[in-house]
Amino acid sequence: MKQRTRIVSIIFMTFLLGSVIAFLLYSSEDPHWGGGFWEEWLARHFDWPQEFIxxxxxxxxxxxxxxxxxxxxLLFWAYFYLWRxxxxxxxxxxxxxxxxSLDEYTQSFATFRSGQPQDVLLDICGALAIGLIVRLVLARRKPRRPGSY
Structure with missing residues (x-):
């Protein structure tokens, strides 16, 4: 990858990751992102048992x-790959x-959300599992060159 393309990619990824983190922090403070809001919405619009909802x-x-x-x-993986x-x-x-961890910590201050350590573990497991799946797919698609990821 050319140096100029790499630098532009780093700038773009920095903006993208910053936007994702800002969205997570925003959604931690907005009651519409809590589970209770969606349970009430489904109960109003569908005749389903509350336990099912x-x-x-x-x-x-x-x-x-x-x-x-x-x-x-995956976004962080690509970002750090660009930084070599x-x-x-x-x-x-x-x-x-x-x-x-930051997201769950922020949620612990919202009255309609609860910061759960189990969610942090679930998030890490998701990143690990999807990262491993992508790595396996990439390994099967082309032969690995020395120094490539």
């Missing part, structure tokens, strides 16, 4: 934690863990 919202929220932070982990760090996937996992 609660379980549905819970499962969707936890799935979003897993896949969303998996995507954030020796272990970009590991650095991406650590950065994802830091953002997940």
């Amino acid at each position: 609660s379980q549905l919202v819970f499962n969707v929220r936890k799935s979003m934690h897993f896949t969303g932070y998996g995507g954030i982990g 760090l020796p272990f970009p996937q590991g650095a991406g996992l650590l950065a994802t863990a830091a953002v997940a």
